[in-house]
Structures are given as C-alpha cells and as structure tokens.
Amino acid sequence: MSRHDTRPRRGLPFVFAPLAAALILAGCASSRGLAPEGRALDADALVAQRSFADAALSDAAFPRADWWTGFGDAQLNALIEEALAGNPGLDAADARVRQAVAQAGLADAARKPTLGASAQYSGLQLPETVAPEPLGGKYSGVEVLSLSFKYSPDLWGGHRARWRAALGQARAAEVEAQAVRLSLSSNIARGYVSLAQAFQAQDVALAEKRRAEQLLALGRQRVKAGLDNQLQIRNAESASAAADQQIQSAQQQIDSLRNALAALLGKGPDRGLDIARPGALAAQAPAVPAVLPSELLGHRPDVVAARWRVEAASHGIEAAKAEFYPTVNLSAIVGLASGGLSDLFTRDARLIQGGPAISLPIFDGGRLRNQLAGRDADYDLAVANYNQSLVGALREVADALQAARSLDGQLASAQQARDAAQQAWQIASTRYRAGLGTQLDVLAAQRPLLQLDQQLAGLRAQRLAAGIDLDRALGGGLPVQASDPVAPLSERSDSSSIHAIAKAPTP
Template identity: 65%
Template sequence: MSRSLPLAAALAGVLLVSGCASTGDLQPASAPVDPAGYALARSLAGAPLSDAAFPNRDWWRALGDPQLDALVDEALRGTPSLAAADARVRKAQAQAGLADAARKPTLGGSAQYAVAQLPEGLAGDEIGGQLMHNAVLMVNFDWPLDVWGGKRAEYEAALDQTHALQVEAQAARLALAANVARGYVALAQAFDALDVANREQARSERLLQLAKQRVDAGLDNRIALRNTETMIATAKAQGGAAQQQIDALRNALAALLGQGPDRGLAIARPQLLKAPAPALPSALPSELLGHRPDVVAARWRVEAAAQGIRTAKASFKPSIDLSGLVGLASTGFSDLFRSDSLLGFGGPAISLPIFDGGRLRNNLAARDADYDLAVADYDATAVQALHDVVDALQAIRSLDEQGASLQQAQAAASSALDLAQARYKAGLGTQLDVLAAQKPLLQIEQQAAGLRAQRYAAGIDLNRALGGGLEVASPNTTASN
C-alpha cells in the first residue's frame, strides 16, 4: 500500500495538469450546404422527368455505333491515366493499413552476442584488459492504448481518403469514356464536312466548265470565270482542313486508347444513329449529388477532414502506453538459460502535453481550416454539378429547336433545287440555275452536320453530368458531426 501511494499521487498530478493544454474555442467555421437548398425547379421546368432516368453504365451504346462501343471498351481496359488512378488507390489502401497497424499492439524479438574489452587504466585490474562475453535474448511488447479515439480517427481518415480516391478512379473512367465519345462525334462531323467540301468542289468545277463555255461564246466576261476559280480553291481548302481534322482526331482517339498513332488509322468512318432524347431523373438535386463521382469524392474528403479534427483533439489528452520487455542475459551462451539469467521490465506509461509553445492549438487550427477547405470544395463541386446538368439540358433544348428550323430550311432548299432541275429538263432553265440552287442546300447540310455533332456532344455532356451510371458509395455519416 505504501508503495502504491506515490504512484497514485503522480497519476493524480498528471491528470490535474492536463488542463494546461486546452482546445479553447477552436472549431470549424463552415458545414456542407444542404442539397435541398439549391433552387433548380424553374431551370428544369418542362423537362421530361422519370424515376429511372439516370443513365446506364454503358450509356454510349445508345448512340448505336458498334465501333464506338469497341473503342470505349478498349480505352477502359487500361490506359496510362487509369493505371495511375488505380495506383493512387492502392497507395491509399496501404497508408490506411499503416494507420490501422499504428493502433495495434506489437511484439518483437531480438538476440545479441557481444564481445568487449575495457582498458585496465579505465576499468581496473579486475575486469580491465579481459575479454567479456555477453549474450542477450529479448522479447519486446508495446501497445499504445487508444483511450481517446485519436488513432482510430486517424485510421478512419485514411479510409475516407481511400474511398475518395476509389471514387475518383471511377470518375477518371467516366471522363475517359466521355472524351472518347466526344472525339468520335467530332470525327463524324469532320467526315461530313469533307463530304460537303467535295460536293462543293464538284459543283464549282462544273460551274467553271460552263463559265469557260460562256466566255468562249462571248456571252460573259472573265469576272465570273475568276469568281468560280475562287470557289474551287476555297472548296479545296475546306476539304484539306476537314481531312487534317480527321487525321488529328484519329490520332487523338489513339492516344485516349493508350495506343500508338497507327491505331488511329484503323478507325473507320463513324456510323452514328440519331441522338437519343434527353431524360432527367425526378429526384434532383439530392440524388444527383450521390451519383456524381466528383461530388461523392469531395464528400469523402470532408469526412476525412472531420476525422482529422478528432485526431488533433485527442492529442490534447493524456496518452497511455503499455510496454514490456522479457529476456535472458548472461556472460555466455552456456549460462543463458539459467534461472538467474532472467531479466524483465514493463508497465504502463502516461504522458501528456503541459507546455508546447502552441503546437497543439495550431495543429488543431490547421485541421479546422482543412475541414473548411474540404467543405468549400464540396459545395463548389455540388454547385457545378447542378449547373452542368442544366447547361447540358438547355443546350439540348436549343439545339433541338435549331435543328427543327434547319430542317424546314433544308426542305425549302431541296424543293428549290427540285424546281430548278424540273425547269432545266423542261427547257425553261439552265444548268447555271441548277448549280446555283445546289449552293444553299450544301451550306445548310454543312450547318446541319455541325448542329448534329453539337447535339450528340450535349447528350454526352448530360450523361456525364448525371454521373454516367456509376454506382459509388457515399458517406453515411454527417460531416458536421
């Protein structure tokens, strides 16, 4: 009893002075915004809503081009960007394992044999100048008790960071699929532009033949001839630009596949079907934030920052460590296992900060700031997600309206061409009238090709904005807690 009193008094003194290190009024300054607070109803007014309108995981197959399906599948099988994302996930998992190991007991062993000789002038005649043999065999035990939950919070923070990187790896796959689809749509537009340029060149060359005949017959001057030559040169330049765009896009698609430039040469002309009609899920905006991988990853980082605050607060409190050492020591191996060779040491150890120059408070303040930064990033990502959906939807609406108007113009231009051809066959018109009627139709077809490509791209953007059909795990806890 008399021996335990000093120990108890020491423990009481340690607990009393623990109040010297205090968290004070340090706390985060922000909390994630409730998704229900974002106004969205008016912007989505009139949009087709459905309970099952989130895109499928393979949403690009709705474009109806088997070659595009094969290209996306090839890209997703493994490119350098995806390999890097997967490597980051594995590294985070290893770091989480290290954080988990830091809160568990450890047991180790060691063995040592040493020979020493001390000088007689220092150690005397008894042991000086003689070889001394020492053999030591030990087992070490250590267990840092996580009384305040700080080490567990650090482990959970590492897990949250792992979850964030796993979701970001999914986001990288979604971005890659969308980029391949967008590049493929641009390739289709480039081929359409090449067709229009070739047809315009053929039309202009026919005009040149007629212009030469009229000049030779004295029916016209050389101004019309030069104008026609200008149109031919312009059409050739447009065709060259379209071919250069085709080559560049094939090369870009090969890079997205993680292949060499020759892979792009094997990509045939796209055969896309009609762009699918847009549809929006009825559970906006709340469920959208759970489908978007970038938003979910940002939320996981908020949770990790919250656990970081718990870790910082736990460091203000006393830490308890259980340690022990059991072993054998003797002057030689022959005596190592005798009963009088046994040695041992162990017991609990308590330590706590008393004065640290403000290190703990500044560390907690930094963790609070990290949390506020994570919340700000989450809120900004959530806002951008909602705007991406609305931007894509508004683009689809506008492009569909423009497409309807362009169809009317195309019908009128086609009708005008039919009339010119009928008059020419009836002897009431000339080939010049027919060729002149072809020009606005070609211009409209070129506009239609660009509009069609924009409509495909807007559909791709909408699928990406809605999360691309990915199933990602969101945090279940409330970060503000």
C-alpha cells in the first residue's frame, strides 16, 4: 500500500480523537449526582371519607359554570355577568396568558430552521498614507445578494423540552386566568350576601329605635305620673342612642359594600348607588361529588395550573440536561457578490459558504451543573406548590361542607328560639290588650325577638357564604382545559385527562 493511500486512514483517528475525548469528558462531567427530590402527592392517598360521611354524595355534585344562579336573584346574575365582561383584573390575566403563549411561540420557533434574504452594498477607500497604490487612494465597492440558512438539529431533545416547558407555562397561565374569573364571581356573590345582611341589620336597628322611642315616651309618662323615676328614662335614652349608632353603622356598611361591588365590576362608586337592595337569597343543601378527592384535580383551576407548572419544570430539567451534550449547527449562505452591478448576475459572481459546526461543553466552571441544579430546585418548588394546592383544596372543601352543616344546625336552633320569642311577645301583647299586663311587658318581650332577628340574619349570611365557598372549593364549574397534556420527562403519560397528569410519575 502506498504512502499516499495510508495517510487518510492514519489521519482519521487523529481527527476524531479530540471529539471522542470531549464526548467522554462531557458525559462524565455532566449531571451525575443531580436529581430533583420532589414527589407529587397522590390525591387518593388524602383520606377524606369520614369528613364527608354525612354529606350528600352525588356523581353530578360539581357546580355548574353559572353556579350563582342557584341563589335565585336576577340582580346578582346581572352583576356577575357584567363583571366577567369588564373587570380590569381579567384583562391583566388575559394579558399574562398572551404573554405566556408568545413565549411558547418563541420556544417553538427556536426548534425550526430559518431562512433569510439580504442585500448589501459595502464600499472602502484606504488612504495612501496607510497603503500605497494600487490599493491606497482608490475606492472599491461590493454588492452582495444572499440567502442564509441556519438550523440546529435537536439531537438530544433540548429544543423540544424548552418548547414544552414554555407550553406548560402557557397552559398554566390559561388555567390561572380561569381561576381569576372564579375568584371574581365568588367575591361578588359574597359581597352581595354581605349587602343583604347589612340591609337586614339596618331593619333590626330601625325596629330597635322605634322600641326605644316607645320606651322613652312611656317612661316620661310614668315619671310625670309619679309611677317611676328617672332610671327608666335614662335607660330608654341609652337604648335610643345605641340604636342610632347601629343604624349609622349599617348604612356605612351598605355604602362600603356598594363601593366594593362597583370596584369588582370595574366601575366607579356611582355604579354602586344603582345596586338595589338584594331580595331573599336561597341557600342550597350542601353536596359533594362521590369521586372526591381524586376528581377534584380536574376541577380546581389552581390545582390544575400548579400541575401544569410541575410539567413545565420537568421539561426544564430535560432542557438543562441536553446542555451537557454537543450541539450541531448547520449554516449556509448562497448568493451573488460583485464589485459592479454589471457583473453581479454572472456565473463568476456566485458566493457559496456553509457547513456544520460542532460545539462541546468540556470545562465551564460549573455553569451547566449549577443550571441543572437550579432546574431541579424549580421542579421541587413546583411540586411543593402543587402538593400544597391539593391539600389546601381538599381542606377548603371540608371546611365549607362542615361550616354549611354546622350553620344549618345553628339556624334551626336559632329559628326555634325566635319562634319562642315571637310567641312570648304575642302573649305579652294579648295580656296588654286584655288589661292583664303593661306596655312595658310588651316592649321588654320585643327586645329578645329583635336580637334573634339580627342573629338569624347573620347566620343566614354565613350559611350563604359557606355555599359560595363550597362552590368555589369544588372549582366553580369552570371548563378547565385538559387536552393534550404535557407528559413528564420519560413521556410515560399521553392521556388527555388532567387526572392522568396529576397522577403521572415525577422524574
């Protein structure tokens, strides 16, 4: 074999030896010993059967999207619809969604080849003091027309992982925008219930004012007749002043709640003045789905968004790991270049440049390892937030359900007490009309009746608020986007169910 024939074969190992050594170094120094520690909770492991034992269970007990219509108040329905159409907070949430979608689009674009065209003219004249003739003192120009092509093949899946991480963040932002809508509607419903209670408290205060005035007038008559002393008058004056304070307090609360509702609508305080007194609101019997707690994952926007962020963080780990491996960049330029327009489109003006470029991470001062460690920490934080959201969601359901059950019992007891007080007041009135009792007896019997009316109004408002909290805790009936979930690192779950995402294994 000739020396000419052996040179390429002897030279080939010398050409690839540095590449092989770099690959070995990069692989050995990569991600060894780095891994996330977080583990997502299994919802079925959160036992809640005894807490929900006394609740009405149903396969269809998740709220409807318009759950607030169950209160039977047309004005409340109109207020929530108005808020959902024009609240600035919703505009901000929607802007965050568009921002996240744009970031996902940028990550997707980075995976694809690019092709660009350019036209350039460049001129140069060197002074003769720098370069003698024929170079110096002569102006030369070059016209260039070119097409440039760039592409970085995704050999290790890093580009795809970055795109799917950004996509997961975008989906989380979409679900969080739904959570903002749920929070807005529930806050309006709660404010409306509080407004109804404030009007009822004002009614009781006005009734107490009338009772105190009757006591004051009766006391003055008795003192004038020598049947009583000033103590009765002073007590009546105190009760009248206290009733005035309660009336003013109730009016201040009414004004404040109207302002709050107007702000939730995205309007000025004058809009609140147009909100009429709420009518009687119906409190529905509390019920929870029989599939809790596992199916809660697919109905709570905050839990779903937290899981999407776990998925995004897992793909962030993939992208960070891909940084440890060599990258290949393909580029090419094809065009025409000439010193004059007349020669630009001739065969001799052809310009061709291109080829692959390989870059290898060998020693980087620990940048890649720290970057991967940061992605691992991001994942652990996302898992912790998800676990916290899941546990908190189940606690909110239990709290709302238990509160509703307790308040139903308290309302029943308070209603019994009120019925007894009503009968006592009727008996005192009957005795007074028959000449067997005094007007003082009637007014004294009226006081516990008014106190129980105020107590009942507060308990009814709390019961309505517990129903709102339960609807909110169960997800508010919002249609959570559950299609095409982002699978975890190992691509082990392609299910289109959010429930499957929530149970997917973590890296």
